[in-house]
Amino acid sequence: MIVALHVATGAAAGAGTGSRLAALLLGPILHLAGDRLPHEDIRSRRFEISSGLACLVLLAARRGLLDPATLGAAASSAPDLEHVLPSLRPRGSKLFHGRRGWHRSGRFPADLQLLLAGAILGGLVAPRSRGAGESRDLR
Numbered sequence: 162m163i164v165a166l167h168v169a170t171g172a173a174a175g176a177g178t179g180s181r182l183a184a185l186l187l188g189p190i191l192h193l194a195g196d197r198l199p200h201e202d203i204r205s206r207r208f209e210i211s212s213g214l215a216c217l218v219l220l221a222a223r224r225g226l227l228d229p230a231t232l233g234a235a236a237s238s239a240p241d242l243e244h245v246l247p248s249l250r251p252r253g254s255k256l257f258h259g260r261r262g263w264h265r266s267g268r269f270p271a272d273l274q275l276l277l278a279g280a281i282l283g284g285l286v287a288p289r290s291r292g293a294g295e296s297r298d299l300r
């Protein structure tokens with residue numbers, strides 16, 4: 162699954178739970194769940210890294226570095242670091258992507274994943290609407 166969507170789903174989980182701990186724990190699980198969905202990947206490593214980083218920076222800038230959404234996004238996308246950092250797999254095997262058959266290629270189009278990531282992140286970094294104060298009073 163593309164990195165940007167890993168970032169977005171982790172961010173949504175973090176924002177949804179509102180808990181930093183839950184965000185950090187759910188992140189890697191969401192990563193595995195996302196990779197399990199039959200999906201297309203983007204071949205360009207450069208695009209994957211830069212788009213993922215851009216999404217993380219945006220979240221951190223708009224919500225704060227330690228916001229559950231930002232932490233969830235980092236935790237959910239972190240497993241893909243083992244593709245680019247050999248030191249994370251000292252014995253040559255990948256922890257999250259090593260098991261044969263876990264990662265599924267399939268029909269979930271990469272551009273749709275990108276669109277979805279943008280929609281989720283857009284909702285998470287958008288300025289609070291006027292109704293937000295009212296709904297907070299109902300909790």
Ligand SMILES: [Zn+2]
Binds near residue numbers: 162196240257
């Ligand atoms: Zn992955």
